[in-house]
Amino acid sequence: STGNVVLFYLPLAFMLSLMLFFGWAAMPGIVLAIFWRRYPQTGLYETLSVTMHFIITIVLSWGGYRVFSPRRNNVSHGDAHLLFQRMFWQVFCSATLFLVIYQFAAFVGMYESKASLMGVMPFNINTLINYQALLVGNLIGVPLCYFIIRTLRNPLHLRGYYQQLKLQIDSKVTKKEIVIWLAVLTTLMFILCMPLTDNSSIFSTNYTLSLLLPVMLWGAMRYGYKFISIIWAVVLITS
Structure with missing residues (x-):
C-alpha cells in the first residue's frame, strides 16, 4: 500500500486526560488549542x-468511562478494579472511534491535507499501523499525561x-540488579537511536524493539507498574 x-x-491521549481530570471545563481549552x-x-x-x-x-470515551465507573474514576492508574473499564474506554474505544471517524472523513474528502495517511483502500497495512499507533499512544499516553497534569496541579x-x-x-x-x-535498557536504546548506514546490522533497525519486551517485562515483574509505566513512556517516545 502507499501513503x-x-x-x-499522543494528542488524543492528552486531550482525553484533560477531560478525565477537569471534565467539561477542559473543553474550551481543547477547542482553542x-x-x-x-487553522x-x-x-x-x-x-x-x-x-x-x-x-x-473524547466525549463518548470519557462519558462511557464515567457512566460505567461512577465511583473512584479519578484514582491514579494502576488500580486493578478499574483495569477493564480503562482499557476499554480509554484505549480501545477512543482509538477505534478516532480511526473510524477519520477513515470516513478522509473518504468523503474532509481531510485533504491528511489524505496520504489513508492509503488507497480503507482496510490496508497503513490503517493497521495507524490503529496500532492510536492504541499504543492511548495505552502509554493517558497514564503519563494524567500523571503530569496531576503533578503540575499538586x-x-x-x-x-x-x-x-x-x-x-x-x-x-538489589542495587546491582537495577x-x-x-545498563541493558540503555544499550538497547542506544542501538535503536543510532542512525542507519550501509554497515548497520539488524540490531540498528526496529527489530531491537522486540528485544525490549523481555527486558521491560522483567522490569514490570520486579519493579512494579508505577516505575515501569514511566520508563515505558520514555522508551517509546525516544525510540
Whole structure:
C-alpha cells in the first residue's frame, strides 16, 4: 500500500486526560488549542472537521468511562478494579472511534491535507499501523499525561507516587540488579537511536524493539507498574 503512517500518537491521549481530570471545563481549552494549531495550516472548514472529530471521540470515551465507573474514576492508574473499564474506554474505544471517524472523513474528502495517511483502500497495512499507533499512544499516553497534569496541579503528588513506587518494588531487588537492568535498557536504546548506514546490522533497525519486551517485562515483574509505566513512556517516545 502507499501513503504515510503514524507510529505513536499522543494528542488524543492528552486531550482525553484533560477531560478525565477537569471534565467539561477542559473543553474550551481543547477547542482553542485545535484552532490555534490547525487553522493557519488548513483553513476554517478542515479545522472545524478536526475539532468535531476530537470532540466526538473524547466525549463518548470519557462519558462511557464515567457512566460505567461512577465511583473512584479519578484514582491514579494502576488500580486493578478499574483495569477493564480503562482499557476499554480509554484505549480501545477512543482509538477505534478516532480511526473510524477519520477513515470516513478522509473518504468523503474532509481531510485533504491528511489524505496520504489513508492509503488507497480503507482496510490496508497503513490503517493497521495507524490503529496500532492510536492504541499504543492511548495505552502509554493517558497514564503519563494524567500523571503530569496531576503533578503540575499538586507537586506533592510526587511524594505519594514515590512512596507507592517503592512499595511495588520486590523486596529481593538489589542495587546491582537495577544497575544491570538499566545498563541493558540503555544499550538497547542506544542501538535503536543510532542512525542507519550501509554497515548497520539488524540490531540498528526496529527489530531491537522486540528485544525490549523481555527486558521491560522483567522490569514490570520486579519493579512494579508505577516505575515501569514511566520508563515505558520514555522508551517509546525516544525510540
